[in-house]
Amino acid sequence: MIKSFSQFCFFIFFIFFGNFCFSETQLGLGSFTVDTNSEIKIASDSMMFDSKTQLTEFVDNVVIKFGDLTLESATLKILHPSKSSPNNFLEFYMDGPLVISDGENFIHGDTAFYSRKNQEITISGNVNLEQGNNNVSGDKLILNLNNGLAKIIGSVKTVLEPIGNE
Secondary structure (H helix, E strand, O other): OHHHHHHHHHHHHHHHHOOOOOEEEEEEOHHHOOOOOOOEEEEOOEEEEEOOOOEEEEEEEEEEEEOOEEEEEEEEEEEOOOOOOOOOOOEEEEEEEEEEEOOOEEEEEEEEEEEOOOOEEEEEEEEEEEEOOEEEEEEEEEEEOOOOEEEEEEOOEEEOOOOOOO
16 A cells, blocks of 8 residues: 555656656647638738738737637738639638637637648647646647647646635
C-alpha cells in the first residue's frame, strides 16, 4: 500500500513539475463546432481589397461572427478562392492579440490561420484556453470546427479548478 502511494505521488509530481518538455494534449470542445455552411460576418474599422492578388485585409478592431463563434483580432487577411477552381477553399489569417469565443469558453493567442478545406483553426503563440476557472496553455492549438476536438501542442500546462469550488 505504501509503495503504490509513493508511486502515485511520484506520478503526480512528474505530471505537474516534469512538463517542461514538448507535449501534446487533446480536448473535446463541442461548443466550438461550426456548420460548414454558416455565413461569415466581418466588421472592422477599415478594409482594403487588392484585385490583383485577390487579398482583402481588414484592420483594427476586427470582429468575425462564424456560426456561434466570435473571433476578435487586430488584423484579418482573406485570400479569396478562385471561382474557376473547385479545389480552392477560403483561407484567412488573423494577427492579434486574438480571442476566439463561444460566449462561455475563450481561446487566446497571437496568430490564427483558418482553412475551410480542413475546417480547422490553428492558433499559435501564447495560446491559452479558458473554460470557466480551468486553463490549458501551450504553444499551438489546432481546433477542428467539425467535431470540436482541440489539440494543444508544445509546453502544455494545465490548471484545473476542483469540482464544487465556486
